[in-house]
Amino acid sequence: MLRDELIAGEQLRETESELRGRWPTGADADFEDAVEFHESLPGHKRFAEVLESADDPLLQPRAGIPRLDDQVELLRYLETEGGADLLPTTIDSYTRDNEYEKAAEGLADARDSGDDTLNGFPAVNHGVDACRDLIRSVDAPVEVRHGTPDARLLAIVTLAGGFQSFEGGPVSYNIPYTKEHDLEETIEHWQFVDRLCGAYTERGVRINREPFGPLTGTLVPPAIAIAVMILEGLLAATQGVRSLTLGYGQVGNVVQDVAALRALRDLGEEYLPDDVVATTVFHEWMGGFPPDEARANGVIGLGGATAALARPDKVITKSPQEFQGVPTREANAAGLRTTRQLVDMMLEQEIVIDGIDEEQEIIERTARSLVETVFSHGDGDVAQGTVAAFESGALDVPFAPSDSAAAAVLPARDDDGRVRVLEWGDLAVPDEVKEVHGARLDQRARTEGRSRSFRMVADDVDAISDGKLIGRPTASDGDTGGPGDGVGPQGGESDAD
Amino acid sequence: MARIGADTHMGQTVILGVIGSDAHVVGITILEQALTAAGFDVENLGVQTAKAEFVSAAAAEDAGAVLVSSLYGHARQDCQGLHEQLAEAGCDAITYIGGNLAVGQNDWAETEQTFRTLGFDRVFDAETDPEAVVASLERDLDMTATEPERASVNT
Numbered sequence: 295m296l297r298d299e300l301i302a303g304e305q306l307r308e309t310e311s312e313l314r315g316r317w318p319t320g321a322d323a324d325f326e327d328a329v330e331f332h333e334s335l336p337g338h339k340r341f342a343e344v345l346e347s348a349d350d351p352l353l354q355p356r357a358g359i360p361r362l363d364d365q366v367e368l369l370r371y372l373e374t375e376g377g378a379d380l381l382p383t384t385i386d387s388y389t390r391d392n393e394y395e396k397a398a399e400g401l402a403d404a405r406d407s408g409d410d411t412l413n414g415f416p417a418v419n420h421g422v423d424a425c426r427d428l429i430r431s432v433d434a435p436v437e438v439r440h441g442t443p444d445a446r447l448l449a450i451v452t453l454a455g456g457f458q459s460f461e462g463g464p465v466s467y468n469i470p471y472t473k474e475h476d477l478e479e480t481i482e483h484w485q486f487v488d489r490l491c492g493a494y495t496e497r498g499v500r501i502n503r504e505p506f507g508p509l510t511g512t513l514v515p516p517a518i519a520i521a522v523m524i525l526e527g528l529l530a531a532t533q534g535v536r537s538l539t540l541g542y543g544q545v546g547n548v549v550q551d552v553a554a555l556r557a558l559r560d561l562g563e564e565y566l567p568d569d570v571v572a573t574t575v576f577h578e579w580m581g582g583f584p585p586d587e588a589r590a591n592g593v594i595g596l597g598g599a600t601a602a603l604a605r606p607d608k609v610i611t612k613s614p615q616e617f618q619g620v621p622t623r624e625a626n627a628a629g630l631r632t633t634r635q636l637v638d639m640m641l642e643q644e645i646v647i648d649g650i651d652e653e654q655e656i657i658e659r660t661a662r663s664l665v666e667t668v669f670s671h672g673d674g675d676v677a678q679g680t681v682a683a684f685e686s687g688a689l690d691v692p693f694a695p696s697d698s699a700a701a702a703v704l705p706a707r708d709d710d711g712r713v714r715v716l717e718w719g720d721l722a723v724p725d726e727v728k729e730v731h732g733a734r735l736d737q738r739a740r741t742e743g744r745s746r747s748f749r750m751v752a753d754d755v756d757a758i759s760d761g762k763l764i765g766r767p768t769a770s771d772g773d774t775g776g777p778g779d780g781v782g783p784q785g786g787e788s789d790a791d
Numbered sequence: 792m793a794r795i796g797a798d799t800h801m802g803q804t805v806i807l808g809v810i811g812s813d814a815h816v817v818g819i820t821i822l823e824q825a826l827t828a829a830g831f832d833v834e835n836l837g838v839q840t841a842k843a844e845f846v847s848a849a850a851a852e853d854a855g856a857v858l859v860s861s862l863y864g865h866a867r868q869d870c871q872g873l874h875e876q877l878a879e880a881g882c883d884a885i886t887y888i889g890g891n892l893a894v895g896q897n898d899w900a901e902t903e904q905t906f907r908t909l910g911f912d913r914v915f916d917a918e919t920d921p922e923a924v925v926a927s928l929e930r931d932l933d934m935t936a937t938e939p940e941r942a943s944v945n946t
Contacts, residue, residue, distance in 0.1 A: 387811070387812045387813060387863050387864075387865060388812055388865070390812065391812035391839070393812060396812075396868070399868070400865070400868065403868075409894075410894050410895055411868070411894065412865070412894065413863050413864040413865060413894050441814070470814065470816075471814045472814060472838075472839060473814070473837050473838050473839045473840075474839070510816065510817070511817075512817045581817075582917075585918050615896055617917065617918070618891060618895075618896055618897070618917070619862075619863075619864050619891040619893075619894060619895060619896075620864060620894050620895045620896075621895075621896065622895070622896055625896075693816050693817050693820060694816070695814055695816035695837055695838040695839075748824055752821045752824065752825075752921070755817060755821060759918070
């Protein structure tokens with residue numbers, strides 16, 4: 295039965311040895327040999343040390359293309375021309391789906407055609423030696439960034455390959471990233487990943503783990519993201535992870551974003567064990583981007599400004615070409631430089647903004663309630679409680695494609711652009727919090743002269759790419775007033791599928 | 792006008808899904824809402840839907856249209872053979888695809904041509920409004936409908 299308990303060493307070795315047989319490159323992933331390789335790396339390539347000792351927010355882009363040489367060249371470019379402090383290697387979507395055959399086809403196609411036919415670096419197909427070539431060829435620490443529900447083999451290969459940070463977690467890489475993976479099984483798979491990181495940690499190689507804060511990346515209420523970060527942090531700590539970076543994705547309202555990052559840091563310190571070093575990462579806007587590089591730079595700039603105010607340990611940057619998918623290396627470096635300019639200009643200013651404390655208080659109260667409901671759902675066991683709370687809907691994520699989540703929660707922005715909850719489903723939140731959200735959304739409905747409805751949600755999803763924060767009705771919408779409006783108050787939506 | 796459509800489209804099932812290993816769910820969630828509001832019977836297969844699942848759903852529902860979504864760039868590999876399989880299953884549904892259809896920064900005209908050649912009747916970029924899809928579907932499905940369009944029942 296699934297429990298939040300340390301996996302025994304013998305079981306770790308058995309599972310590891312079975313997994314290494316699943317794809318030919320697994321054979322090269324020898325743990326002792328890997329520890330030796332990690333020990334050979336200089337201090338400036340040790341992820342946890344670099345991140346935890348930094349005074350100012352470090353910048354990191356996303357980047358992954360299929361061929362090794364191209365990936366090395368891309369990372370070097372982002373270091374020299376973008377000024378990236380930390381480097382990524384983003385994994386392609388077939389590998390994320392454990393479809394190594396399809397990834398092999400895509401990689402072969404990339405090698406034949408010269409095109410980037412995969413949306414990332416298929417690290418399992420490349421294998422341990424290629425990963426080590428990559429780590430040797432760059433001058434900064436490198437993280438594996440992906441979206442893989444069952445990331446066990448990917449972790450075995452990439453950690454043996456010299457990567458020192460590994461993104462993801464059982465909730466954050468299941469609920470937003472898959473339809474069919476069972477949550478209980480995903481938690482078991484991530485206990486293995488965390489235990490493997492813990493095994494390296496015991497040997498002095500402190501692998502950094504980064505739960506994926508933005509979740510579905512679209513209007514996620516901060517308290518939900520924070521609760522998930524705490525739960526994944528606790529699960530990882532049980533398996534021996536000692537360097538954890540908790541994440542949060544920008545929603546675009548400055549007060550709410552600063553409040554959320556402060557709440558994330560405070561609750562992380564409160565809930566995680568003392569022997570864990572917890573840091574925070576702020577993701578620039580993860581939703582739809584404007585189809586115009588100049589406007590996209592504005593969105594990125596707001597992210598940089600917010601980061602300077604909230605001072606997370608790390609910022610994941612976006613590029614001005616985000617709207618069309620994987621950016622050119624020039625655009626990717628530009629996103630880094632735009633962010634740097636804003637951060638550096640604002641970091642030394644003392645800027646006081648009203649309302650942050652109040653917002654932080656309501657976020658913390660809501661997040662606490664969600665974490666506590668998981669504890670009670672599992673009779674004190676976080677693993678059991680997480681499964682049970684998603685099952686009951688007491689914990690939920692908007693727009694979740696996973697069958698393991700109710701996806702009954704629907705967010706919308708209030709009149710100030712802060713993300714509130716329009717439909718609660720069965721989310722375990724105190725009534726007084728619901729009343730605050732309700733009142734704020736009513737205020738918006740009055741301002742716009744229309745009823746609260748799914749239409750607001752749809753308008754908010756498009757708002758930033760359309761050039762605004764809040765999806766207000768426009769003159770051309772014509773019939774958006776009143777309850778007779780064809781969309782109606784949230785009728786058909788019961789599940790994101 | 793949506794209410795007129797609401798009746799004329801009854802029985803015209805539209806199959807919707809995100810193909811391949813892609814998990815981008817927000818777009819089809821919103822599209823599902825818009826199509827349902829416009830009166831279509833929508834069968835949303837969700838994210839990470841295999842080609843074969845599109846084909847069997849389309850055949851089982853005698854679908855009027857199959858709408859494929861892809862945001863992660865692997866659409867060309869994922870859609871190889873889709874139209875041949877639909878034809879083998881005896882399905883003559885019109886087919887749309889929309890999203891970010893290739894990895895990287897591409898020439899749209901070229902991308903559109905690639906997917907037209909694969910057999911899609913319409914190809915949409917990621918900036919398409921749901922209303923534009925509804926309008927196209929109303930036009931395309933009315934053209935293929937055997938019954939003459941009824942007069943407005945919207946009294």
